[in-house]
Amino acid sequence: MPELLAGLALIGIVGWVAWSLTTAPTMFVVRLKAGQPITQRGRVTPAFLAEVAKLSREAEMQHGRVWGVRHPDGRIALRFSRSFPPGTQQQLRNWWLCNGWSTKPQRCG
Helix, strand or coil, X not given: CHHHHHHXXXXXXXXXXXXXXXXXXXXEEEEEECCEEEEEECCCCHHHHHHHHHHHHHCCCCXXXXXXXXXXXXCEEEEECCCCCHHHHHHHHHHHHHHCCCCCCCCCC
16 A cells, blocks of 8 residues: 555656646736736736727626736747637737847837
């Protein structure tokens, strides 16, 4: 019995390490609650929160989450819960490209 528990513990540790190494770090989480964006974790600019609020109002969204994950090259990409419509996701990605934490600033007109 102790060998079985040790084996299960080892499998769990190896699984956790593998998951940790393959998952991009989450830099921030913004949650929509009753249509208002609230920073749950990390730090975001007031301009980002205002854009999330504006786009969620336009899409008539009340709930959802958007978060930023850091890639190995330093870029931060946005991820969304299912409640964000694809068009709203793209609008926020476009805004992020021009105004967000990008390692290579883009020219936006």
